[in-house]
Amino acid sequence: MSKDPNHQLAAVMAEAGSSNKVLAKRVREVAQRHGDRLGTTHVAVQRWLDGGGIQRQTAGYVAEALSDKLRRKITPKDLGFPGTVSARVPAGATRYAGSLAETLSTLEALTHQAPGGRAVAG
Template sequence: MSREPNAQLIAVMEQARVSNKGLAKRMKDTAAARGINLGTTHVSVQRWRDGAGIQPQTAAIMADVLSTKLGRRIRPRDLGFFDHAQPAVPQPVGYPNTVPEVLATLGSLADETVGTPPMTS
């Protein structure tokens, strides 16, 4: 059974001018900074480009890495993945260091607020 290539992921990687190896390294570095051991390699990235599935936490890390690289918000759905990707492990508390990180944080907060039912007294 053949899968369809993930055209969205391929297009965003081309925009970011990042190779499979480059993306894998950035993802591992970002995950390590969050205390997560991620085993992503260039082979994993190629499989995702070829249409293989991805874990939600891994998709969220990939989106964060590409957001930083492109200087704009990227979500897993923008990469052709599901939209419900949330990190399984809470991220450490801290202040964002760059504008893309600030925008990603604010966007995450807005997304959580939208899905939260209104408080009643």
């Protein structure tokens, strides 16, 4: 069973002028801002481009990294990652955003949470 290449991710990466290594670094930085530690490398990015799967939270970090670069809202679905959601914002971790894209991503994540930090089905 062969996987179909992820043309959507490739197109957004090209628009952002991002190589596999640069995107991997940005994804690690976004995860770190959210208090997570990822070991994402250029090899993982190539797997995604080749049609490999991605964890839901990581897809949210990829979308946020590309949103920051392009200064517009990008969702995991825009990147060809169906069935994924944006990164969840940890309770009490809100802060002033560094960009409009980051602000919009934070607001979107908050709309998927119930009081007490529970996820809301969307």
